[in-house]
Amino acid sequence: MPADQHHDPFETRLAAALRDTGDGFHADVAALTAGGEVRGRRAQLLRRTAVLGGAAGIALAGLGGALLVPGGDSSDPRRSTAAAGPAASASAAPAASFSGDDLLRSLKELLPAPGEFGQESARGTGSGLPPYARLVYDDGGGAAAVGIGLRRVEPGSREVRELTRCPDRTLVDYDDCTSSRLPDGSLLMLFQGYEYPDRREDTKWWNAELVTAEGQHVSLSEWNAPAQKGAEVSRAEPPLSMEELKEVVTAGVWRRVVDAVPDRPGPSATGTPQAPPRTAPGESVGATLAELLPDGLTVVGRGGQESEYAYLVVDDGKGRSLVQINVQPDMSDVADQLYGDAETLPDGTLVTTRKGPGEKGAAGVVMWTADTMRPDGFRVVVTAFNTGAQHQDATRDAPALTVGQLREIALSPRWQALG
Structure with missing residues (x-):
């Protein structure tokens, strides 16, 4: 798997993961073709939210589904109301709209004082794209990138469960x-990990x-460097403790910002929802x-996601030896990128x-893959490693399954009965 996936495979690497920021989708062909690292529609490498990087500086592709991009008119004449500070009541009426400056001001007010700020960037609620704010914050202990992104998701959905579920240590x-449920019913995950789980930086x-x-x-994300990638570490740890992260992310102002995002346009009266x-x-x-599995193999561990x-x-x-499989329907739109010399x-x-x-x-880890797509776009990818955890050193010379055995598993007709 690519080395910078933060969580489960096919999520956020989840290689530098494909960014779907609402500003455009750009396929990373190398990432798409590597070992079954594509999951979901449009061949996204889905990752937990990362707030710095990508075309707009914020990636908001959720796990297990495409980015929810709210609709809206960037020329909306509604007045932009200043974002409330940390002392504002969560029960206050939501603002008509929030500008990027409003978001930056609120984020600064919520960060511990004293502190210095730089490299600021933000997007408000009126552009039709998800709002965000990012900056470099220095509390005297070294410059650190901090960013926050906001959007709507479907309550109780699989995406919500995956966003707030701690990753599997076999994989990351x-x-x-x-991961906990707060008294108001909100779900909160607090994660301490690495930009590169293989620790190469x-x-x-x-x-x-x-x-x-x-x-x-x-x-909400923070790093112990002034940028998510490509910057030298400036401090031993990110500036905010877990308790401080919780305090900032649960501030009532952010909920009002999400409420101010225009709803996406619904299906037309004559259109049929797909x-x-x-x-x-x-x-x-x-x-x-x-x-x-072929004879002679003992299953000593297992896991996965809710689907696929x-x-x-x-x-x-x-x-x-770690063996992974992804079963994906309706992937015909990326067949040319994935199977150019297949x-x-x-039967096609x-x-x-x-x-x-x-x-x-x-050290020494290899990845063997069989990647198949039926004529209807049904894709099955099977990958095996010569280690029991993909981020750990090799424990054997080769994976426990040959490429031929992986191919046979991927071509089994039993998969289509599941999809």
Whole structure:
């Protein structure tokens, strides 16, 4: 897997993950073709929210689904009301709109004083794109990038659960993570990890994800460097403690900002809403993968997501080996990017296999992949590593499954019965 995925595979690397910021989608072909690292519609590498980087400086692609971009007219004549400070009551009436300056002012007021600020950038609620604010903050201990992004999500959805669920340690190396429900019904995840989980650089990434019972999503991130990537570490840790992150992310002003984002236009009166593609339950994907394993392998660990993705850790007596699978419907729109030199079977199924390196910071790790797509766009990708955790050093010379065995599993007709 690419080395800078912060959480589960096919999420946020989740390689530098594809950014869907509402300013445009740019496919990273190398990332798309590497070892089944694509999941979901439009072949996004979905990642938990990261607030600095990308075309607009903020990536807001949620796990397990496409970015929710609110509609709206950037020429909206409604008056921009100044954002309230940290002492403002959460029950106050929402502002008609918030400018980028309003968001920056609120963020500064919520950060511990004294502090110096620089490299400021923000977007308000009137542009039709998700609002955000980012800046470099120095409390005297070193410059640190801090950013916040805001949007709406569907309350109680799979996306909400994945946004606020701590990552699987088999897949991601991190220091600490807690997920809890607050007294008002909001879900809060506090995460302490690394910009590069393989530790090839010392940049730490601490993150707070808040989703309220009404679907207001607030994502706050900080680093121990003045930029998310490409800057030298300036301090031992990011400036805000977990308690301070919680205080900032739960401030009532952010909920009012989300409430001020214009609703997305609904389907036209004559249009027919398009039903989302049916997805395979993650539990069924994992169970089917286990049943299709060749003889001689013992399953010693397993996990995955609610749909499409699962993994097994297997051992043939020579050491642990991580095996991952992603089952994706309706992926025809990226077939040209993924299968340019692929084998075409008599029934039209595209097949490609690859052998390549795994994590850059994990010594000796290799990744073997079988990637298939049926004529209807149904994609199955199976990947195996020569380690039991993709961010850890190799524990054996080669994966426990051959490329031929991975190919056979990916081509099994049993997958289409799940999708």
